[in-house]
Amino acid sequence: MVDQVLPFAVLVLVLFGFALDADHRTLRTFAPGLFWVTVLLSALLAIQRSASLDSADGTGTSLRMSGLSPVARYLGRTAAVFVQLLALEALLVGGLVVLYGVSVEEWFLLVVAGVVAGVAVAAAGTLYGALASGLRARETLLPILVLPVLAPVLIGATRAYDDALGVAAVDGWAWTGLLAVAALVLTVVGASAHGALVED
C-alpha cells in the first residue's frame, strides 16, 4: 500500500497540475474536485489489491471453510480499505496544501466529510471488488461498475470540501449529511449482498 497506492495518488495530483498548467488561484478553485477524483482513482487500486489478497494461495477457500459469516468478512474488508483511504486522504490534503497552495478553513468539516466519504467509498468498493473477483475481466469491470455508483459521493464530497477549503459558499454540512446517507445505504447493501456473492 505504502509503496504503491500512495505514490500513485501523489502522482495523479502532480499530473493534474501539469495538465491544468494553472496558477495557484485556479488550482485552489479546482482543488476539491481534483482531490476527490484522485482519491477515487487511488481507491480503485487499493480495492483491487484487497480483493486479490484472497484469490491467491487459496485463502479465499480457507475463509469460506472457516465459518466466518459473510457479513463479518465484508465488514472486516471494508474496515481495512477504509483505514487505507483515510491515510490516503490525509496525505493528499498535505499534497493540496503544498502543491496547490490550498488553505484549510474548517478542519472539523474536512475531517468529518473525509471520514464519511471514506466509508462510502470503502463500502461500495469492497462490494464491487468481491463482485468482480473471480471473473475474467475483473480489472476493467471494477472501475466501470463502481464509479457510476459513487457519483453522488464524488459530488457530495467535492461540495463539502468546497466549503471546508473556503473555495465556494456552500453548506458543507448539508452535503456531509447526504454523504452519511450514502455511506449508510452502501454499507447495509454491501453487507447484505456480499453473502449472496461469495456463496454459491
Place this chain on the structure above:
Amino acid sequence: MVELRAAVALLGRFPALSGVDLTIHAGETVLLRGPNGAGKTTVLHLCAGLLRPESGGVRVLDHDLTEVVGRRSVRRRVALLGHATGLYDDLTVGENLRFWARAAGLSAVEADRRTDEARSRLEVPDHLLDQPVHTLSAGQRRRTSLAALVVRRPELWLLDEPHAGLDQAGRDLVDALIGDAVAAGGTVVVSSHELDRVAALSPRTVTLAGGAVVDGPATDSGGIR
C-alpha cells in the same frame, strides 16, 4: 457420514462429476484414485460444502448439501487440504495460525493452546513462528497448513494429494497425521496417486473416472502412460 447419490457437479459448464455414488461411514479411511481429471478434487470440494450439486443427493455429516444452509453448516466440521496453502503469504507462521484459529471461532486462549499442540505434533519449530510464509519451503508450508487444520479438530478430513511435493520426512508426518485422525475416530478421505504409501493405512479404495465411480482398477498412471 458421507452419502453421494448420482451427484452431478458443474464447474462452470463442464460436468466435473457426472453422477457419483459413494457412501462413506464414520471412522472409515477412503482412498480416492483415478487419472487426472477424473473428478477427485471435485468430489472433495463437494463434500466440503464448497460446491453446489447440480443434481443428485449429497449428505455429509447429516447436512443436506443441496441446500445453502447445509453447505454453510458442514464447513466448520470439515477440514480440506487442497493444492494451495490456504495461508497468507505475507503474514508470519504465527500470525497465520492465530488468525485461522480465531476465524474458526476459538477464543484467544483456546486458540493458543490448540495451536501449540498442533505445532508440536506437526513439528513446526519455534523459530519459524516469526517467518513470513513466503520464505518457507514447500514442506514447511504444508506442515503449517496442516497445523491450521488440526486446530479445528474436524470430524471429516478431506486431503487432496497431501504427499505431493514433500520429502521423506514430510510424507511420514502426513501419514502419522492421518493415523492420528483415524485413531481419534475421524473419517479420512485421501485423494492420492501414492498408492503404496496410503495402502499402509488399509483404506477402502474408490476409483473415479469420467466424473463417476467405476469398478475395478482403472488405469491410474499418476502421469503420462
Place this chain on the structure above:
Amino acid sequence: MAEEPMSPAPLPEGTASDTTGSRGSRLLGVLTLVGLAALGVLAFVLTDPDVRIHPSTGAEFGQFDAVRMLYVHVPLAVMTYLAYGLCAVASLGVLIRRTPWWDVTAHAAAEVGTVFCGLVLVTGSIWGRPVWNTWWEWGDVRLMTTLVLFLMFAGYLALRRTTGDPRAVSRRAAVVALVAVLDIPLVNRSVEWWENRTLHQQSTLGDLKIEDLTLFTLMLGFLVLGMVLAWLLLHRFRVGWLERAALDHLVAAAIVERRGETPDDELRRAVGDPSPGEPL
C-alpha cells in the same frame, strides 16, 4: 455465448422455428408500426410548434419546433424507468428464487432498457440543442441522472458478457442491478442540490401548455412506445430463453458424454489431446 452446438441432437420441442415471432407478437408488431407512423405524423406535422408571446415585450419565445422531440423523449424516459424497474424486480427474483425465468427477464429488461435510455439521452440532447444552445447541459438534473443510470447499466451489460460460471455471473449481475436502482435516488438528490446551487434557469417540460392535440399526441406517444417496449422485451426474452435452453442442452449432453468416457479418453484429455468431451 457464441459457440456452436457440439452435438447434432435436436433442441427441445417447440423451439425449432427460425424466428422468435408468433401470431400474437406479429400482430403487436404491425399495430406498433401503424402507431409509430401515426405518432410521426402527429408529432411532426399536425401539432403546432411551441410559440408563446412574451407578455411585456410582445416578442415570440418558446421551444418552437424542438418541442416535437418531447413527444418521443418523454415516453422514452418513462419506458426506460419501466424497463429498469422490471430488471430490478427480476433481479430480486434471481437472488431469491433463482429460476431461469427471472434471470432471462432481468437480462432482457436491462438490454432493452439501456437502448431506450440511450435514446432518451440522444433525443434529450437533440431537444436541448436549440433550446439551450448546447448539445449537453450539465445543469439539467434529469439528463444527468439519466446519464449515470445509463452508465450503471452499461456496466451491467458488460458484466453479463464476461465469460465464467453462468450462475455466478447472473447472481452478480442481479446485485449490480439492485444497487444501481437503490443508488439512483441518491444520484438524483445530489445532482438536484448541485444544480440548485448553480441557479440554472432552464427551459423545461413544465413550461409547456399541454392540451388538446398536444395532449393527445403525448398520450399516443406513451401508448405506442409502450408497445415498442413490449414487442422488444418479448423478443429479447425469447432469444434469451432459447439461448438458455441451448446451453442446458449442451450441458446435459456433456454430462452424458462425460459418463461414457473411458479411462483412455480421460488420459488423452489430461495430456492435452483434443477430444469430443472438451470443456467449453
